[in-house]
Every structure is written in structure tokens, then in C-alpha cells.
Amino acid sequence: MTTRRDAVHDTLRQSEGFRSAQDVYAEMRQHGAKIGLTTVYRALQALADGGHVDVLRTDDGESVYRACETGEHHHHLVCRRCGRTVEVAGPAVERWAETVGTEHGFTEITHTVEVFGTCSSCSRVARPA
């Protein structure tokens, strides 16, 4: 009962960066897969719930997904131009978040951290913002 979900997962794994549900759907159809948009959404949600893929929101509110190489907690360094993504660890940040939260009497502390930049390839190609 997971053929579809695996197919979605595989498609995601073949991508360098974060992809939207619609992206994944379009790509799968192009490769001849018989799958509906609804199913792609459901598969991505299931994968995200199970911690198999990471989710984040673009500035225009789209959810984008990425197959993580590691199951451990990590953050992302994302190229704002081409979407290429590097997984990075930040023990110092984890500690900082925990400390800051505790200092103000907060409990059950979580955090979101994403770093954006222009990767070396992209900055070589075009300079203007």
C-alpha cells in the first residue's frame, strides 16, 4: 500500500533542493507515472508526518518538501536562486534556542532555523539581485 508513496519519495530524492507538491506531481507525470495530484499531496503529508522528508514554506506560502539525508535534527542552507540545499548542523543554535526559551520561562521549546544565500555557481552566472 505504499507503492505510490515510495514513488513520491523517490522523486523527491532525485531532487537537489526543495520541491513543491505541484512540482513533484508535474515531474512524475512527465516521467509517465499515473498518479493524481491529490495522492501526491497525501503522500507528501504522510512522509512529512513520518519525518521522512522536511517541509518548509516559501515566502509566497507554498509548502516545499525535501528528502533528508539524515534523520537527525538539522537545518538547511538554501540557494535562493537555484534551490540547491546543504544540510547543516548547528549545535550552538540548538543550545541558544533552549537557553533563550528557558530564560523567559518557556517550556517545550522548538525552533525553526533556515539560512538562505546565493551559491557559488549562481553568483558566478549573474550578479544583480
Next chain:
Amino acid sequence: MTTRRDAVHDTLRQSEGFRSAQDVYAEMRQHGAKIGLTTVYRALQALADGGHVDVLRTDDGESVYRACETGEHHHHLVCRRCGRTVEVAGPAVERWAETVGTEHGFTEITHTVEVFGTCSSCSRVARPA
């Protein structure tokens, strides 16, 4: 030409935490203000563009706004239950983001950092997740 915008800004300033455009609109109408939803959206965008308010996205894709006390770069510690928000500085995080980006050959580095938790008042009231 800024009466409306100021009114929106004021409404935002009276709030403890982040508010959605629809929230702000509803509240202004309740207080008798004659303003359209479109204008609220436009005002919030203008304020955000001008750096007068901070924007972030909720998990369900809604944009929420908050009047910052400081114009300087800072992050937020947000209570996930009541929305109460504390502005926090994190010099260590700034440096970390910059370093991590540079190490991987990225330029023009920016970052988003938000910390979530349950504030002391809320954790006293109810325990379950």
C-alpha cells in the same frame, strides 16, 4: 495619505503577539473603523516592506504580523498557545549563519530564526499537548 496605515499600525501595536490580516481587519471593524479588507492587506504589506512590522508564516500558511519594539534585527520567542511574543537578540546565531553560509561558498546570506514554546502562564493553566 497614511491615516489608514497608521490605524492599522496602531491596532497591531495594541496586540501582544502576531496577528493575521483578517484578525486585524475584524478587530478594526469591531471598534467601528471604516476600512476595507483590501486596505488592511495593503497597509500590512507596506508596513512590512518598510520594516515597521515583522512578518512570519504560521504552519497553515497564514501571514501574521507584529509591530516590533525595535527596528534592529532580532528574532522572536513565541508562545504556541497564546501567541505572546518576546523579542530576542542572538548575536551568536547571526555569526553562525554567516559562517555556515560562507563555508559552503554562499554569499548574500540571510536567515530566519524563530523559537516556539509554551509560556509560563499557559503551562500553568493546561498541561496536555
Next chain:
DNA sequence: TGCAAAATGAAAATGGTTGTCAAAATCGAC
């Protein structure tokens, strides 16, 4: 005062995402 430019807002359009529901695939028991 007059008029051009900007602001306003009601209503319609947009678009990603979710809900609905009937058809198809899958599973388990016999």
C-alpha cells in the same frame, strides 16, 4: 478651484491545498 495622481474598497479572480465520494486496488478469510 480644478484636475491629475493616489488611495480606497466591493466584488471577482487566483491558486495552493483540502474535502468529497465513487471507482479501483488490496487484503483476509474461507
Next chain:
DNA sequence: GTCGATTTTGACAACCATTTTCATTTTGCA
């Protein structure tokens, strides 16, 4: 293998925050 029950699927419609449109009102300024 077969049959009914359960799950999965996907076309389509519904949702809803946000944006666009556009006609009207207000404002800026000579």
C-alpha cells in the same frame, strides 16, 4: 481462487487567504 470488507486512489468541487480589477472617492498641488 473467490467474495466481501477495507483501504487507496484520483477527478472534481469546495475552501480560503490573498491578489487583482476597476470604478469611486480622496488627496496633493499648482
